[in-house]
Structures are given as C-alpha cells and as structure tokens.
Amino acid sequence: MSEINKKTVCPLPWLHFSAHLDSTMRICCNSDHLGFVFDDEGKTMKLRDVSSISEYFNVKYYKNIRSKMRNGEKPVECRKCYEVEENGGASVRQSYLECYKDNEKFNESFNQTKPDGEIEPKVQSLDFSLSNNCNLKCIMCNPDASYPLKQDFDKLGFEYSKEFTQGAHINWKDETPIERLIPEITEHLKEFLTTGGEPFLSKTHIAALKIIIESGKAKDVTLSYHTNCTIRNEELFRLWDEFKHISVHFSIDSHGPLDEYIRYGTKWEKVLSNVEMMLEKKNVHAEVHTCVQALNIFNLPELYDWIATLKNRIPSLPYHIWMHHPSWLHINILPREIKQGALDRLKKHFEENKNGKDHFYEERSTQICSYLERSIRDEQDLEGLRVFKERIRKFEKLRGQEPVENLVPELKCLFE
Numbered sequence: 001m002s003e004i005n006k007k008t009v010c011p012l013p014w015l016h017f018s019a020h021l022d023s024t025m026r027i028c029c030n031s032d033h034l035g036f037v038f039d040d041e042g043k044t045m046k047l048r049d050v051s052s053i054s055e056y057f058n059v060k061y062y063k064n065i066r067s068k069m070r071n072g073e074k075p076v077e078c079r080k081c082y083e084v085e086e087n088g089g090a091s092v093r094q095s096y097l098e099c100y101k102d103n104e105k106f107n108e109s110f111n112q113t114k115p116d117g118e119i120e121p122k123v124q125s126l127d128f129s130l131s132n133n134c135n136l137k138c139i140m141c142n143p144d145a146s147y148p149l150k151q152d153f154d155k156l157g158f159e160y161s162k163e164f165t166q167g168a169h170i171n172w173k174d175e176t177p178i179e180r181l182i183p184e185i186t187e188h189l190k191e192f193l194t195t196g197g198e199p200f201l202s203k204t205h206i207a208a209l210k211i212i213i214e215s216g217k218a219k220d221v222t223l224s225y226h227t228n229c230t231i232r233n234e235e236l237f238r239l240w241d242e243f244k245h246i247s248v249h250f251s252i253d254s255h256g257p258l259d260e261y262i263r264y265g266t267k268w269e270k271v272l273s274n275v276e277m278m279l280e281k282k283n284v285h286a287e288v289h290t291c292v293q294a295l296n297i298f299n300l301p302e303l304y305d306w307i308a309t310l311k312n313r314i315p316s317l318p319y320h321i322w323m324h325h326p327s328w329l330h331i332n333i334l335p336r337e338i339k340q341g342a343l344d345r346l347k348k349h350f351e352e353n354k355n356g357k358d359h360f361y362e363e364r365s366t367q368i369c370s371y372l373e374r375s376i377r378d379e380q381d382l383e384g385l386r387v388f389k390e391r392i393r394k395f396e397k398l399r400g401q402e403p404v405e406n407l408v409p410e411l412k413c414l415f416e
Contacts, residue, residue, distance in 0.1 A: 009069045010078060010093040011100040013062060014109050014119060017185060018127035021145060021197070022167035023047040023177075025056070027065070027077060029127055029195075030092045034077045037061055047177045053121055053184045063117030070113065100124075105188055122188040129195045130202040132168040136228055136265040139395060140291055140329050144168060145197060148265075156394050168197075175207050182208050186215040193224040200231035209239045218242040226251055226289065228263060229271045229278075240281065248278055248286040249319070253293070255302040258407045262295055264399060279313050288318035292371065293329040294388065297342045298410045300368070301349040308353075316357045317364040322371055328387035331375050338410055343372040389415060 012018075012028045020026050025037040025045040037045045038061045050056045065075045074082045081091035100106045105122045113119050134146040143150040143165040153160050189212070194205050212218050223240065224247040240246050252271065253262045260266045278284050288307060290296070296303075304317060324330060331339060350365045392404055405412040 005070060005072065006097065008072050008074050009097065009110075010081065011096050011103075011106050011110075012093075012125070013065050013069070014113075014121070015100070015106055015123055015188075016125040016127065017053070017056075017123050019047050019129065021129045021132055022164055023171040025050065028092070029129065029193075030080055031077055032080065034079070046171065047181075048171075048174065050177065050181060053123060053181065057121040058118050065117070066113060066119065067115070067117035070117075123185045124188050124190040125193075126185060126189060126191070127193040127195075128205070128208075130197060130199055130205055131172040132165065132197045133172075133201050134196060134198045134228075135201065135230060136198070136263050137399075138228075138263045139295065140262070140293060140323060140326060142326075147197075152395070152398060155398060156391075158391075172202075172204050175204055178204055178208050179211065182211040183215065186212055186217045189217060189221050191222045191224060195226045198228055198231060199225050200227055200233045200236060206235060206239070209236075209243075213239065213242045219244050222247060225249065228266065229274045230266055232274055232277070237278075237281070240283065243283070246281065246284045248284060249289045250275060250286060250314075251291075252288050252303070252318070253291050254296045254299050255306045258296060258299050261401060261404060261407055262293075264395075264401070275310075279310065286313075287315045289321060290318040291321045291323045292331065292368065293323045294331050294333055294411075295329065295404065295408065297331050297334075297339070297372070298345065298408055301345060304349065304353070312358070315360040315364075317361055317368075320364060320368050320371070327381065328384045328391060330381065330384060331372070332378050332381040333384040333388050334375075334414075335380055336376050338413070339372055339376050341410065343369060343376065346372070385414065 016028055018026050018028050020029075020036070023046045025047065027035040027037065037056075037059065039045050039049065040060050043049075045056070045059075056062075065077060068075045078093065081093035084091040085094065103124070105124060109119050109122050132143065132145050132147045134148060137146060137149050137152060141149060143153055143160045145168075147165065147169045150160075150165055152158075192208075192212075194202070196202065199205055209218075209223075212221060219242070221243050222245040223243050226249045228251050251263075253259055256268050259271070260268055275286075279286060288303075290300070290303065292300075307314065307316060307318065346365075346369060350369070354361065354365075395401070396403060403415075405415060
C-alpha cells in the first residue's frame with residue numbers, strides 16, 4: 001500500500017457490514033448521517049433492501065468511496081476520522097488500518113479493486129446496532145437509543161425524532177434479512193460487534209449467532225458488546241462458549257447510587273453480580289466504558305476504586321468517553337473552580353495509586369486530566385447550565401428521585 005493511500009484508505013469500505021439502530025445501512029458507527037449508504041437511485045438503504053452482499057458492496061456509493069480513498073482523496077463521509085488526525089489525534093480509521101494492514105484477505109480484496117471501485121467482498125467485520133430496545137432510561141440518552149425513554153420525553157415535552165425512534169423500535173423485528181444475509185458473511189467473518197439499545201435483550205442477535213454456529217465458523221469469530229450489565233441472558237451466555245473470544249464493554253458511569261441515578265432503572269447489586277459472572281467465563285475479556293459528564297466528574301475516583309476490587313481482571317481505569325451530547329450534561333456547563341476541584345481530586349487519586357498499575361493507567365489517567373484541563377480553559381456554557389438545572393429537576397420529579405446534590409454535594413451550588 002502506497003504512503004499516500006495510508007493517509008486516506010480505511011479498510012472498512014472493503015470488509016465491514018454495518019447497520020444503524022433503525023436498520024439503516026452505514027459505512028461504520030463512526031460516520032455521521034453522511035455515512036449512510038445509498039442505492040443507485042439515491043435512496044437510503046435499510047437492511048431489508050440488501051439483496052446480496054456482493055450487490056450491496058458494489059453500489060455506486062461504495063465504489064465511489066473506495067476509488068477516492070485509493071486515489072489519495074478523503075471522502076466527506078469519513079470526515080470525523082480525518083478531522084481527528086488533522087488535529088493530532090489517533091482516529092478509528094488509523095486503528096483499523098493498523099489492525100488489517102497485514103490481513104491477507106483485506107490486502108487481496110484491496111489490490112484486486114477495479115478502477116471504478118468494484119470489489120469481490122470478503123466481509124470480516126459485522127456491526128449491528130440492534131434496535132432501541134432497552135431496559136434503562138439513562139439521563140444522557142434519548143428515545144432514539146432507548147425506546148422506554150419515549151414515555152418520559154412525551155410527558156416532559158422534550159423533542160426527539162419520532163420517526164427514527166419508531167423505526168428503531170420495529171425495523172429489527174423481521175429476522176428474514178438476518179437469515180438471508182448472515183450465511184453469505186460467515187466464510188470470512190472474524191469479528192461481530194453488537195450494540196443497542198441493550199444487546200443482551202435481542203432475539204435477533206441470538207438468531208444470528210445460531211446461524212454462525214451452524215456454519216461451523218464460530219470458533220474463528222470474536223463477539224463484542226456494549227452492555228449496561230443489568231441483563232442475565234443465559235441462552236446468550238451458553239452460545240458464547242462456541243465462539244473464539246468475547247469482548248465486553250461494561251457501560252458503567254459511577255459507583256453505586258450515583259450509577260443508579262444516571263442509568264435510571266439500574267440496580268447496583270445486579271450490576272455487581274452480572275459483572276462477576278461474565279468475568280468468570282474463560283473466553284471473556286472486559287473493560288469499563290464511562291461517559292464522562294457533569295454528573296460524575298467528581299465521583300470518578302470511587303469508580304476507579306471499585307474497578308481495583310476486580311483484582312486486575314479488567315484494565316485498572318475505564319475507557320473514558322468524552323460526552324458531547326446532550327450538551328447540557330457536558331462538563332463545560334460547570335464553573336471553572338468546580339472543575340479545578342475535580343481535577344485536583346483526580347490528580348491526588350492517581351498519584352496515590354500509580355504504583356504497580358497496568359499500561360492503561362498512565363495513558364488513561366493522562367487523558368482524563370488533559371480533558372479536564374482543556375475544559376477549565378474553555379468558557380462556561382451558561383445556556384447549557386440553565387437547561388441542566390431545568391431538566392434535572394423535571395426528571396427527578398417524574399421519576400421520584402432524590403436531588404442529585406444529595407449524591408454529588410459539589411453540585412449544590414448550582415441550584416442555590
């Protein structure tokens with residue numbers, strides 16, 4: 001692969017099959033709406049519209065993206081990755097390029113790409129956001145990704161996309177596309193990422209796994225999940241034994257009562273039990289993923305202390321997700337002096353606990369401190385703060401929750 005191609009090529013348009021919450025086809029989960037795939041008539045494609053894997057990967061839309069990448073151009077559909085790189089960061093595109101640079105099937109497919117971008121697809125990566133079926137009403141979520149939140153948003157008069165929400169609720173109920181397409185994918189499949197909603201609730205996912213097992217290819221496939229750790233799906237866990245490896249991202253934002261507040265519907269004791277059960281399985285690798293927001297920035301050390309009790313079975317710090325949406329929960333709504341206090345507490349915690357930690361510790365501790373330092377330099381988002389105070393109180397009243405400042409005393413000054 002030429003040097004200029006390394007600056008523009010992403011393997012995913014050659015080998016990645018991905019569908020959004022409402023079953024709309026997309027290049028990958030990191031592309032925004034520009035990454036939705038169009039058929040040759042310019043219509044957005046859904047999973048049910050895919051007649052065959054070969055035809056899907058060779059619509060004009062896909063061929064154009066691959067041609068641009070090979071010619072050293074940066075398709076606008078993939079701008080999020082290119083922007084990260086231009087600002088000195090490491091992008092998803094670069095991580096996949098590193099992962100697949102020596103992959104024989106990818107290189108074969110890439111080198112045999114025709115001038116117009118046509119390929120013979122060898123799908124190795126599968127990514128389904130399987131509906132907005134969920135059992136929680138997380139404070140930072142919306143009905144797009146959690147259908148139960150529709151009731152709360154309707155009662156409170158909050159805006160959301162009713163069409164998308166309904167599509168995400170019903171479009172995955174027909175398993176016919178799964179039954180038709182998965183057999184075409186299994187020959188070269190290596191990884192299968194499933195998100196939601198809550199993926200452990202999905203019957204469609206179970207059906208897909210059974211097809212892969214029946215193909216005899218399951219031992220070659222790694223399964224990956226983002227889960228809220230509140231569902232114990234015994235049938236799913238039995239099927240895991242047939243697969244090569246299981247990678248589980250525990251979506252946990254705080255420790256104990258504050259996690260129950262943020263991820264409304266969570267029972268902390270159930271989270272503890274399910275985490276322990278999953279970590280006991282021999283082929284499971286896991287880590288915590290945490291949405292860093294105004295509600296939990298002061299309580300991260302307690303979360304880190306809990307992770308430490310798992311005795312090195314997962315990375316010692318979570319993967320921090322810088323939460324930008326909804327903007328009213330971004331840490332920029334907080335006054336500088338409060339954020340400085342949170343930063344000082346984090347630094348003290350890291351200094352006291354740095355000895356004997358894994359390689360993730362220095363990297364992730366540096367990242368979270370740098371994130372706070374950047375926010376301290378930013379102007380406070382006063383409009384976001386106004387919305388925060390209004391929405392927090394409305395959610396608390398509707399749900400019968402105690403005031404958040406009882407759990408996070410540092411926030412008390414915001415309501416005075």
